[in-house]
Amino acid sequence: MLGFQQISGIKPAFSLDDYKIEEGFELKLIASESLLKAPVSLDFDNKGRMWVVEMIGYMPNLEGIGEEEPTGRISILEDRNKDGIADHAKVFLDKLVLPRAMAHVYGGLLYVDGPKLWFVEINNDKPGKKTLVDPVYAEGGNVEHSSNGLMMNIDNWIYNANYNFRYQLKNGKWLKEPTTDRGQWGITRDNFGRLYYNNNSTNLQGDFVLPNKVIRNKYFKPTVAEHQRLASNRVYPIHQTSVNRGYQTGVLDEKGLLKEVTAACGPLVYRGGAFPDAYNQNAFVCVPEANLIKRNILNFKGLQTTASQATEGREFIASTDEGFRPVNLFMGPDGAMYVVDMHRGIIQHKAYISQYLTEQLASKKLDTLQNAGRILKITSKTNKLNPTPDFTKATTGQLVALLSNSNGWLRDRAQQVLIQRKDLSVVNQLLTLAKSTNELATAIHALYVLDGLNALTFDNLSALVKQSKQPETIAHALGLLERFATPQRVVGMKAISTELLARNNETIDLYLSMALNPWLNLSETTFLPMLSEIEKKYATQKVVQEAITSGLDGKEAVYLASMNPSDFLKNNLTLTISNRQKKQLNSIYVAEVNAVDARTKGLKLFRTICATCHGADGKGIQDLAPPLKGSEYIDGSMKRLAAIILHGVSGPIHVNGKLYQLNNEMPALLNNKDISDQDIVDIIRYTQNALAKEGKGISTADVKKMRDKKPSGSGVLTEKQLLEEDFEK
Template sequence: MSKMSFRKAYYIIICLVFFGCQEEVYVEKIYEKPEIVKEAVSDFLSPEESMKTFYLPEGYEVELVASEPMIDEPVTIAWDGNGRMYVAEMNTYMQDVNGSGTNNAISRIKLLEDTDGDGKMDKSTVFIDSLMLPRMILPLENELIVNETYSYDLWSYKDTNNDGVADKKERVYYNENRRGGNLEHQQSGLVWNLDNWVYTTYNPIRFKFTGGKVVVDSLDNMPSGQWGLTQDDMGIMYYSSAGSENPAYGFQQPAVYGNFNPEGRLSKDFVQPWPIVGTPDVQGGLKKLREDGTLNHFTGVAGQEIFRGHRLPPSTYGDLFIPEPVGRLIRRAKVKIEDGKKVLYNAYDEAEFMASTDLNFRPIQAKTGPDGALYIVDMYRGIIQESNWTKEGSFLRPVIVRKGLDKNIGKGRIYRIVYKGITPDEKPNLLDKKSSELVSYLAHPNGWYRNTAQKLIILRNDKSVVSELKKLASDNSAVNGNLFKEDRDLGLERVHALWTLDGLGMSDKEFIKARFNDKDERVRLTAIRLSENFIKAGDTTMYADLEQFIDDPSIEVVNQLALSLRYGKDNTSTTLLNRIKEKYGSHEIISHSTIESLKKDDYKLAALKKHIADRSIRDKERILRGYESYKQLCVTCHGENLKGVLLEDGSLVAPTLIGSPRVTGDRVTLSKILINGLIGPVDGKDYGIMMPLKDNSDGYIADVLSYIRALNNKNAVGNGQVRDARKQSEGREDYWTLKELEE
């Protein structure tokens, strides 16, 4: 980076530049970029020493919340309503370069408490022991929902005697299938969304915890995602994928309406990170490095968070923070709406919000805390890539051995980022409050409080607050008696009141229709979404009132109308959609929503069924199973159209599967590629490593290959051919190369 270009980012006027605010403008002074150390040492540093390697904009400070030996290999955190922190640990993750013992069920979930209120955890108990790499946690009212690696199941754990250790375990969701593949390509999240559904990455289903039961709903074409899931104030979720080196996608619309990623959602050069230390251990090899040895493209993106706290400068609210553990940095992205399209911009010019020169700094999750600060989970270790990428013949293995990264295990840190002059809040006590008291917290300036209060009211199913919620949703302009008089966002409070009523099953038609005239576009948009309950039930009386939104001054409201009308079974919904199409035919976002809504079903699945109509029943079943599996895993790199995910520079993450001689050729050889993976050039280009899928069943591999071959108009793959491939590959641990397979 030239000094000239860096000076352009020396001061950044966040509010004015991005939003044209008339309010107080925060001017941030970015750190002086240090001299890049191309070959940094990999020695372990104490938390205090490591914190000295952090670079942040002026005014921001890092405080240590917890570290080893209190925690070990932390991967995700969550707070209960009283601010106690659950920490999931993957204690067997990459304990050597071969990943030995990864699948031993000895991982834990810790329960941490800050007993003296100084912001640092001082009490720790092992809440759950002997787990298989726990990856998702969701605190409810008096229980913790947990998912482990290689499983779809959800388990409820309760501590009935208040000693900090779970003593009651119950499975609340069961799926007989085992989740195959390596641990990096599995679900994460378990996010309680504004719409009261709980979402994860990868799996096209969502959950609702209501009446002591778990309701499961299937979704079509929802975003996939990898490690990390977050939501903004309106419940729009942001996904990322390390596999396709995609730092952010799926955030144009609620996930329930499908995956939509228009071009230009990432500003020019957004995918270029700006580390301050050389990055020798990047899976993609030298092509992923600049001349100074730093990472030139996002690769390990994980654990992103829309910051919705109130104890940092107001300009940070609503920003997307994206950890990049391979680059040892955290990106801060501004979310700007341009004619209805959300576009992400780096908040700084050729610099990052947070960067470190410590090679063991591995930020894998950012979280908005109950205290209003920004929390960072640092796995603090040498190897951050799973063993499929570190085998003999990989680019990473000799780098790991040379730098001694395989020796750096068994530690972990949790930090919080604060700002000079702004004191974080004290810990909450929402679990001890009545539902009537929780209603006031729907106006809290911290999104964590608003979502947690809404969640607790719904879990209690307390109908005694319905009258108060309806008053809030109708007219909450009065502030008498409210706890948050000065900081209330009245429109957002009404949005939460509406969704809380819906979660209690108390959204009636006339009440929702009355909200159509709200002056706040977010409330109108929410009312349109809630009208779907009646549209789906075949109620045609809503259309006369919905029609007005075709001319709404808000592009977001018009777009929501197009999205919601897809559930209408009456011809009137089609008529309204065609009117929207006629008026907004050239509008990128609305036209897409209108076209998709006019299809009103999974058109891709319908097209596939038509394509394989002449096949045998057995082959049809196999291909359709393969279609579902492909959407959950392969789509990350090979794309929905099987032609490879396109990067911003025009290159592909993975080779096309359409017309590929490997796909259309010998089925046993093709099966070998999935079993052991592939390394080396493909058709003259090096795509890195294709991971092995040997842990999956023969049927799973045959199904996926049958789907891929069906789109190439080739016959299906059978279990026997996969078994033959396994037998011929018996004892082999390395990836295949095309040269070997051809020989």
């Protein structure tokens, strides 16, 4: 359902005493729980106003009960008295189930509600016509492992974290096509258009190549060109924090401080232009479990990217406030960095939360920190912020000028608004701009405005490639040339390729090797030798060899027979041919929805089968079933536990020294055809994670053994059998 209500706010109180920020920067609280609850993402509209996604239903208690209730919303925050602090909010959409992402695109709003991805038109700040873009967008897994991100890239495609599809609205129709599955929570990009992401235990990951360039060969999965760990996972908190695996050896140092990230998320490659030059295209990362934000320096050397800790032993922002939970970072229209602070005690989903962390949070009463939330703003003390233009009133000429602005947010939005306006009077101006040399990727922005306006031709792209001195622009242009591959243009493409090869530039050679694919289908004799020339030149560079494998889609055998490839490429091609024969596709071309992870599946099975009697929290229910939490049957033999689940229990039983008279037998799952051995394993692993003092493992083979080992007598276990039988035999 749609809602529209207004909320008046009060100025939030905020003390910087709990926060240490890098010298030269200021931290300011601009919105808090008087206006919002549980924020997880934000975006700015064309007027520069902030819109916030509020995931209010996430872990409403330590048991995670009630999270499926439609309590989420998307609100518009405003600063009406112009003092820099939001003082008013109005709800644009409400009654949402665990909303986790949104994006202002195509003049409307793309957002997530439960498993579905929607696009809604915006009419005077009210929702208009809704279009279902993808009914299974966030299907599977729990909220921490569901699709999110929704970031418009420079190539006019919308990319996600934790999902192997990308989206685009073209000629009135929504397109959905496979892409690499990236990260867990949050996604970002550099000026060139390469993507960066992470997962809980990995500070920063990224691709060495532009998206969808090295995956065109459906029977080959690159292992070098994408999904690379870029930086150390070391982290430097300034106080002891409660983390999920804090009891495990090596998680905390001798002072009780977290050593490596365990909940990294929400990365941002800063492109705002309002920080000192040394911070341009640094990768910032949220580390909510340690109450801090990291700064990584990206190093673009050759064809590979690396990253390093900006200041050894110290983080960009570190707090002693254990409620500080940064989960996402964004650039704003003014060039500032905005921090989405969920500001709550529990940030671990029930499917993964350990008994250790549950007890820690309860002892500190952090489980009571609910329904809060803050937006923080980071600015430089020395650099001025950009004035925020109103895109709804900007002229087309002003929009073109913004493509050269130092603030990447303004460049990105100007590109999209120009496409939406469909003003072809600026085509020549854009063509000139696309041939320029500009470190801010202005030429690439211009190129993709032309693409969005359907104003590109083989001739103007050819002229651009020949005249441009910027390898990154040429790399994008080569990809756009692919759609114009026809027999009549083979001679022209041969001339372009020959000239580009003579430049001896590794970036150009890399993208040429991938862009020749459609041309190979027209003339193998013309373009295979060019690929071979690139291969021999970069025989030791695995990124290039994977690019060639991708570009040779369907031509692997021909290349093997005629071009005498190096050993690395030969292995790639041989593997690809074998995969093709076996019909073994790269998994991104098979998976339609995210798989439910084992612990989430175990939680769901526990809630469905076990919680009715033992309680959702495992503490038991009076006169119905004893507690599981702290029980010797949970902390003891896993095979015995499997036997209990499979065969059931009858009669009185002692748990933790207390006698429980069971009025009914605990039902056995042995003959339930819908419950597999793997399901039993998942249930047990969930109980070990959530209820046991120290988790233990079990295999499906162990469960099968217990399935076949039926108790004597009635076939239902008694306490005597549980205590006397050796289940480990």
